[in-house]
Amino acid sequence: MHLPAILPWGAAEGFSKQMLLVILSVVIIATFFLMAARKGQLVPGRLQFAGEAAYGFVRNGIAKDIIGGKDFMKYVPLLFSLFFFILVNNIYGAIPVIQLPTFSHVGGAYVMAAIVYVTWIVIGVKKNGLRYFKLATVPTGVPGYILPIVIPIEIISNFLVRPVTHSLRLFATMLAGHLIVMIAGSGIEYLVTQENLLLKGTSILVLGGAIAMYMLEALIMVLQAYVFTLLTAIYIEGALHADSH
Amino acid sequence: MNQLIISAAVEGQSPLVPNPWEMGVVFAGFAVLMYIVVKYVVPMFEKTFAERAEAIEGGIAKAEKAQAEASAALEEYKQQLTDARAEANRIREEARAEGAQILADLKEKAAAESARITAQAHAAIQSERQAAVVSLRAEVGTLATTLAGRIVGESLDDDARSARVVDRFLADLENQNAGAAK
Helix, strand or coil: CCCCCCCCCCCCCCHHHHHHHHHHHHHHHHHHHHHHCCCCCCCCCHHHHHHHHHHHHHHHHHHHHHHCCHHHHHHHHHHHHHHHHHHHHHHHHHHHCCCHHHHCHHHHHHHHHHHHHHHHHHHHHHEEEEEEEHHHHCEEEEEEECCCCCCCHHHHHHHHHHHHHHHHHHHHHHHHHHHHHHHHHHHHHHHHCCCCCCHHHHHHHHHHHHHHHHHHHHHHHHHHHHHHHHHHHHHHHHHCCHHHC | HHHHHHHHHHCCCCCCCCCHHHHHHHHHHHHHHHHHHHHHHHHHHHHHHHHHHHHHHHHHHHHHHHHHHHHHHHHHHHHHHHHHHHHHHHHHHHHHHHHHHHHHHCCCCCCCCHHHHHHHHHHHHHHHHHHHHHHHHHHHHHHHHHHHHHHHHCCCCCHHHHHHHHHHHHHHHHHHHHHHHC
């Protein structure tokens, strides 16, 4: 049911199952999209159509809708990679035998959020110069006497809290879902082995609950990949158009 | 598995503390994926999209051109029809004018002819009359002489006889004339 970790997770060093899955996800995504995009027929085949639909979802549904303008294409590769990298790594948790969403290990979530954090700050500074930090922290149309309160709040919310929430949202949902499914599994295992027939029977209730949670978790896995990418697009858009916010 | 959860919780390793090796693997993996996406996946998809858009726009342009050509041909056809109509009208008008001209000419010619014939007839009648007068004069003289001779030859004493002679003479003359007419 559950592949053993190559080394116990939480281990400070060594090659773990989580690392293997991360590398596998890169291979899966790259292979799928290279195969889908390779032919580039005007009338797409089934594989190409699937690839184009997936690519078009991020390109038009996220990048174009949120960032818009002429230069949204510059950010499509980042958003595209983020979405499918997170999606595949999350979906691992719903696949029997594998059953480990890799972002339930917090390190990966930190890395992804850090990449995004650096990206939008660099974009903001490139676009607006050092004035960007003023634009991002001093809201317009606020009376002067409130500014001493507003500016620290803006600094904290934009530059300190934002990357933390961005990473922990992904990590916490994955870990919680993983734990719930695991605990339900352990609970069923424990109840089934009881001598008392009544207790044994309640394992069916737990199984029903576990299946419901599993479905919910699968939904959340997809949703979190979307939310993470969508927030990234919103941050980039905010950095690009800091002077009009 | 239970052991695993319990041990993780008991050992006090906070789940918020990251494993640096895992961070490294995620970063490296994502970097490789980004590289492949930037270098191959996105350009290939965008190329296909651009080609497709171009193919569709090309088709639209072609259809528009065909439509323009068709409407130009229709315009030309209409123009030709109008021209042909005008031409036909012109020809008809010309023919009518020509006909009227010919008719007028003929009328004039007929009038001239009739005038000429009338004049000729007048002249002929005149000359006939002249000739008749001349021949009548000569004949009347002869007749008078003949009549006088007869009258004289028959004796002139009887008025009644002389009247008969004159009547007979005139009857002869009439018979002569009728025979000549036959």
